[in-house]
Amino acid sequence: MAAPPEPRDFFEASSAGAADRELHRKLESASARHLEHFAEVRAEFSPYEDERAAARRIKEDAIARLDELLIELTKKLEARGCKVFFAATAAEARDYITAAAKQAGAKRVVKGKSMTTEEIALNPALATAGIEVIETDLGEYIVQLRNEPPSHIITPAIHLSKEDIGALFRDKFGTEYTDEPEKLTAEARARLREIFLSADLGVTGVNFAIAETGTLVVVENEGNGRMSSTLPEVFIAVMGIEKVIPKLADLPHFLEILARTATGQKLTTYTNFINGPRRHGEVDGPREMHVVILDNGRSAMLADPVMREALYCIRCGACLNVCPVYRHIGGHAYRSPYPGPIGSIVSPNLIGGATAQLPFASTLCGACKEICPVKIDIPRLLLHLRWKECARGSNAIQWPAAAERARSGARRFARLARHPRTIRLLGRLAAIALRPFSSDGWLRRMPPPLRNWTKIRDFPSPHPRKRRAVTTPGG
């Protein structure tokens, strides 16, 4: 059984991302374009704030009575012939899906984009069972061809330029090089069309599950989610327990904000309402439909009154686009299917292992909280996770020693700051002493023991003539 890959040290991985200037260029241009689109659709939609507040209220209500809503959803789905499986862990979910695929005699699986199946590392498990898995979302297809994980929740290949993708297609398919997105898309369409028509199992994620009607809602733009749930004989939907909403009338509140924040669209191209296998006489739809409802750490989040808020997330990816850390190091540095601010709070709960470091990978600037369509207080949750991590005496980072050093440094500085003349004098001396280490006004590599600082951050060179504003008490 393939477990999710154990991440390398975050600091090492993020340094690699931070050093990649080409990656910055791609991330900055994609994020800027995204935020521009979002600002446009946000500005022309006056009820946005009302919808946001409504969505938040519905999530609070739904999560507070998750137990009854899941029972209602399950009953409705089963009444229409769906097989519903509750998986307590990622391993249980993988085993169930693999067994269902084998039982159906599936040789080839087409997948719509699904973060939850990334979370449970489904693809390696199916591959081990001798079943071919093909990602059909264009971005996912591209990263699968490169044999790497997605680097963004919404835009999996955000770290690649059109030239990268052109070279990839040329090398993999032996076709003539082109970097025109239209031609590359047409190439993928033609190849995947054949695969769709011959696949015997489809797997997708779920955006919302309506308890009242027993309906799974899957939103997408390409038509691959629609095909994966319509054409193969067997269809498996995989969802976290937190995806359930009480009523059909709740759905528009979410749809009105999800596409706007996720992609800057008013609505995605396709909104699929899926509620069971095909009925007698129907041409389309699966003969057999399974719904896998995954816990995998979520009920523990529910039990933590602070952490619970993270279950309101609708996976729009907006917090990634505004995050200065994400934009600097890229998604792969997080070594989790869920990168960025939201990834830093859910990964320690859902993935575990080295992702315990991730809550420390934030400047707590609050841009994520501001853009979050369901107003999750991400900085607060990051601090909460940091606190928990320290409280259990973790070695995720060398915390107690570092904290003690920081504290004693701050105390020393506080004493020094009471003597403006001394501090000015020391500043001038430091400027002279550090001059050999300075370039373009920045200290990038200081001698020990200050090296620990410059390993992670640059420091502005102290200027010998620059006077610092020092406030004296009462002055």
Add this chain to the structure above:
Amino acid sequence: MAELHKIVARLKTALETAPAGKKKPPAQPSAVRIAPNAQRAELASTFARELEAVAGRFLGSLTPDEAVARIVEVARERNVRTVAVGEGVENDASVIAAALTSAGITVVRPAPVADPAARAAMRERIAGCGLGVAEAHYAIAATGTVAMLSGETRPNSLTLVPPASLVLVQIDRLVANLAAAVAALGPETVATQRVTLITGPSRTADIEKRIVVGVHGPKSLDVILVWPKE
């Protein structure tokens, strides 16, 4: 169901460990309101603008006869030899089928399939069509969306597999916004039939966030608003 009860028991414990704060009032009905005096013409022009904004093509508000003629024209201009025509909602699809046939175009009419062989054959015939014609149950002006209900004679693949899609919708089924469309569909329909909201042709922005139309689904979407003479 045993697993379900185990998990639900765990959720109950979790909820009791950390009870929610004071009960918030339930969500209000959608804040998006239908303008009471919105005229059909206004809705139609909003719909047309929004549809074109998502790379769809608005073929106009036409009478039923004009609509049939326009469909034949589209099939000709797209150089299509085979067209799949799904069952109508307000309009008689057999009229459309007859007009296409007399224009020398082969028509595929989806019908209930009794066995796997018939099903495979029907699917292959739909996949072989150059254009799928379907009638929507509702349309949404604010987003340029059409709401399709699937069934035996209106398969989902009709607006998914053929490279071009043409959808008609009756003018009085055009509503202002998403909340109104969802309310019009209602829980009963959503619980029993497959519903698909379609907003423009299939698209992606996965390569450098540049929008490309025509990924897995149709490369084009034409919509006719059918406006009977009163």
